[in-house]
Amino acid sequence: MSRRPDSVERLVERAREGDARSVARLISLVEDESPLLREVMAALAPHTGSAQVIGITGSPGVGKSTSTSALVTELRRAGKRVGVLAVDPSSPFSGGALLGDRVRMQDHALDRDVYIRSMASRGHLGGLAWTTPQALRVLDAAGCDVVLVETVGVGQSEVEIAGLADTTMVLLAPGMGDGIQAAKAGILEIGDLYVVNKADRDGAEQVRRDLRSMLALADRTDDAWRPPIVMTVAQQGQGLDEVVGELDRHRAWLASSGELARRRTRRARDEIEAIAVTALRARWGDVHGRSELDELATAVVEGETDPYAAADELLDAFAD
Amino acid sequence: MSRRPDSVERLVERAREGDARSVARLISLVEDESPLLREVMAALAPHTGSAQVIGITGSPGVGKSTSTSALVTELRRAGKRVGVLAVDPSSPFSGGALLGDRVRMQDHALDRDVYIRSMASRGHLGGLAWTTPQALRVLDAAGCDVVLVETVGVGQSEVEIAGLADTTMVLLAPGMGDGIQAAKAGILEIGDLYVVNKADRDGAEQVRRDLRSMLALADRTDDAWRPPIVMTVAQQGQGLDEVVGELDRHRAWLASSGELARRRTRRARDEIEAIAVTALRARWGDVHGRSELDELATAVVEGETDPYAAADELLDAFAD
Numbered sequence: 001m002s003r004r005p006d007s008v009e010r011l012v013e014r015a016r017e018g019d020a021r022s023v024a025r026l027i028s029l030v031e032d033e034s035p036l037l038r039e040v041m042a043a044l045a046p047h048t049g050s051a052q053v054i055g056i057t058g059s060p061g062v063g064k065s066t067s068t069s070a071l072v073t074e075l076r077r078a079g080k081r082v083g084v085l086a087v088d089p090s091s092p093f094s095g096g097a098l099l100g101d102r103v104r105m106q107d108h109a110l111d112r113d114v115y116i117r118s119m120a121s122r123g124h125l126g127g128l129a130w131t132t133p134q135a136l137r138v139l140d141a142a143g144c145d146v147v148l149v150e151t152v153g154v155g156q157s158e159v160e161i162a163g164l165a166d167t168t169m170v171l172l173a174p175g176m177g178d179g180i181q182a183a184k185a186g187i188l189e190i191g192d193l194y195v196v197n198k199a200d201r202d203g204a205e206q207v208r209r210d211l212r213s214m215l216a217l218a219d220r221t222d223d224a225w226r227p228p229i230v231m232t233v234a235q236q237g238q239g240l241d242e243v244v245g246e247l248d249r250h251r252a253w254l255a256s257s258g259e260l261a262r263r264r265t266r267r268a269r270d271e272i273e274a275i276a277v278t279a280l281r282a283r284w285g286d287v288h289g290r291s292e293l294d295e296l297a298t299a300v301v302e303g304e305t306d307p308y309a310a311a312d313e314l315l316d317a318f319a320d
Numbered sequence: 321m322s323r324r325p326d327s328v329e330r331l332v333e334r335a336r337e338g339d340a341r342s343v344a345r346l347i348s349l350v351e352d353e354s355p356l357l358r359e360v361m362a363a364l365a366p367h368t369g370s371a372q373v374i375g376i377t378g379s380p381g382v383g384k385s386t387s388t389s390a391l392v393t394e395l396r397r398a399g400k401r402v403g404v405l406a407v408d409p410s411s412p413f414s415g416g417a418l419l420g421d422r423v424r425m426q427d428h429a430l431d432r433d434v435y436i437r438s439m440a441s442r443g444h445l446g447g448l449a450w451t452t453p454q455a456l457r458v459l460d461a462a463g464c465d466v467v468l469v470e471t472v473g474v475g476q477s478e479v480e481i482a483g484l485a486d487t488t489m490v491l492l493a494p495g496m497g498d499g500i501q502a503a504k505a506g507i508l509e510i511g512d513l514y515v516v517n518k519a520d521r522d523g524a525e526q527v528r529r530d531l532r533s534m535l536a537l538a539d540r541t542d543d544a545w546r547p548p549i550v551m552t553v554a555q556q557g558q559g560l561d562e563v564v565g566e567l568d569r570h571r572a573w574l575a576s577s578g579e580l581a582r583r584r585t586r587r588a589r590d591e592i593e594a595i596a597v598t599a600l601r602a603r604w605g606d607v608h609g610r611s612e613l614d615e616l617a618t619a620v621v622e623g624e625t626d627p628y629a630a631a632d633e634l635l636d637a638f639a640d
Contacts, residue, residue: 041626049623133627261621268617268627273604275631277597284593297588301581303369306361307453307588311595 012043015142030134047141055161056150058171063197067234074240083139084116087151162190169193174203199231332363335462350454367461375481376470378491383517387554394560403459404436407471482510489513494523519551
C-alpha cells in the first residue's frame with residue numbers, strides 16, 4: 001500500500017498543530033533544497049514572526065549544550081513551546097538526527113512541546129548552514145514561542161548567529177585558557193546578554209569583572225541596551241531563572257525601542273539578498289555548458305580585460 | 321607651483337619602470353576605491369599575469385614576519401623583484417604605511433627591488449581586505465617576479481589567501497599550545513608547502529611527524545601534488561634556500577599540470593563575481609532613498625511574502 005506524500009499545505013497545517021514528524025519533514029525539505037522549497041516557504045510566510053529567536057554561542061567547553069538544555073527546562077516551566085537548532089560546525093553530518101548525547105537533550109526527548117534539530121555547518125569555517133534561516137522559519141511557523149539557535153563560537157558562526165537572532169547570548173566560563181583574553185574581540189560586540197557559566201568554579205568572579213570592564217569600554221548612547229552579565233551553574237540549573245528574566249527584559253526593550261523591527265528587517269534583507277545572489281551566481285555559472293563567467297575569467301587571466309570591465313559585461317549580459 | 325596630478329597611464333608606466341612612489345600611489349587609488357579605480361585596473365590588465373603569487377599564513381607566534389623577511393632576502397639573492405602585501409587583521413589602519421617594526425622589514429627598506437605594503441583587514445574576522453586582489457594586480461603589473469601575501473591565519477583569511485595565491489605556504493612552530501591539534505583542520509587543506517619554523521627548538525621534530533601523518537591521511541591521486549615539509553630557523557636564515565627550492569618546484573608542477581591556469585581562472589572568476597555582486601548590492605540597496613530591498617524585507621517581516629518570492633521580485637525589478 002503506497003502512501004501519497006503529504007501536500008505542503010497539509011504538512012504546514014500539521015506542523016502548526018504540533019506534529020513533530022511534519023516539522024521534521026518540512027525542515028528536511030528546506031535542508032535538502034527540495035524542489036518544493038519555494039512552495040514550503042510561501043506556505044510558511046503568513047505564520048511567521050511570533051517566535052523569539054535567541055542565539056547562543058561561546059567557545060568549546062563553556063557548557064553550551066548543558067546551558068541550552070537547562071534553558072529549555074526553564075522555558076518549559078514557563079509554558080513556552082521551544083525549538084532548538086544546534087549548528088555543529090565540526091560535523092559534516094546533517095539531517096533529521098536528534099543530537100543524542102552531544103547535546104544533553106535527552107531530558108526533553110519525550111516532550112512534544114520541544115523540537116530539537118541538529119544542522120551541519122557550511123564548510124570548515126563554522127559558518128551557519130545556508131538553510132538555517134529557513135529552518136528557523138519552519139519552527140517559527142510551527143508555533144514555537146522561542147527558538148534557540150546554538151552554535152560553537154568559532155570562525156564566522158558567532159557573527160552570523162547575531163545576524164539571525166533577536167537576542168544573542170554569549171557564554172563564557174572560568175578556566176578557558178586565557179579566559180576573556182582568549183575570547184575574540186568580536187564576542188564583545190555581539191552579545192545582548194553574557195552568561196558566565198560554571199560560576200561555582202575558581203575564577204568565575206574574575207571572568208565577570210574582566211567582562212564588565214571590557215563592556216564598560218564600549219561607547220553606548222544613554223538609551224542603548226547595556227548587556228547584563230548573569231552567573232550560572234547550568235549543570236544544576238542555577239541562575240537560569242535570571243537568564244530567562246533578562247531575555248524577557250531584552251525582548252521588551254527590543255519591542256519598545258524599535259530595535260526588534262530593525263533587526264528583523266535587516267535579517268530579512270540579508271536573507272533576500274543572499275537568495276538573489278545565489279540565484280544569480282547559478283545563472284552566471286551555468287549557461288550552455290561553458291559559462292559566460294568562465295569566458296570572462298579567462299579573458300582576465302590573459303590580460304585582455306580587467307575584473308571591473310568583466311563584471312560590467314557580466315551584469316549587462318544578464319540584464320536583457 | 322602646483323603640480324598636475326599624474327595621469328593613470330603615466331603612473332602605470334612609471335610603476336613598471338620600478339618607481340616605488342607610483343606603485344604606492346596606484347595601490348592607494350585601489351585601496352581608497354578612487355573614481356579612477358576602473359581606469360587603473362584597465363591600464364594594468366595587459367601587464368598582469370607574470371608574478372608568482374605566494375600566500376603565507378600561520379597562527380600568531382610562528383614567526384611569519386621573520387620568515388617573510390628571510391624569504392625576501394633569499395629571493396633577492398636569486399635576483400627576483402619582490403612585492404609584499406602584509407594583511408594585518410588586528411589593525412583597522414591601512415594606507416601607505418610601511419610596516420615599521422611589526423614586520424622585520426627594515427633590512428629591505430632601502431632595496432628598490434622590494435616593495436612592501438601593509439593592508440588593513442576587512443572587519444574583525446580577519447578576512448583579507450576587499451582590495452587585496454587589486455593591490456596584487458598593481459604589484460604584478462609593476463614587474464614584481466614574486467608577490468608574497470602574508471596574513472595571520474585567523475578566521476577567514478587563511479582560506480581567502482589560498483584562493484588568491486598560486487602557492488600557499490603554511491607556517492607552524494613548536495610550542496604553540498596544542499601544536500598541530502590547535503591548527504584548525506582547514507590549514508591541512510590549503511597548504512602547498514608546510515614550513516616548521518623555529519626548528520632548533522624542542523618539539524619541532526614532533527610537529528613535523530604529526531604534520532606528516534596528518535597529511536598522509538589526505539586522499540590524493542597519483543599525479544597530485546604532495547605538500548612537502550621544510551624545517552627552518554628563519555631568524556638565522558636557515559632552510560630558506562630549501563623553501564625557495566620547493567616554491568620553484570611547486571611552480572613548475574602548477575605549470576605542467578595545468579593547475580596554474582585552473583587556479584588563476586578560478587581566482588579571476590571569484591574576483592569578477594565579487595565585483596558584480598557588490599555592484600548589484602549597491603543598486604538594490606539604494607534606489608530613490610528607500611530601497612526596493614527594504615520594501616521587500618518589510619513585506620517578509622510582516623509575513624506578506626517569503627524570502628524566495630522576494631528575491632525573485634528583486635531580480636525582476638533590476639532585470640529591466
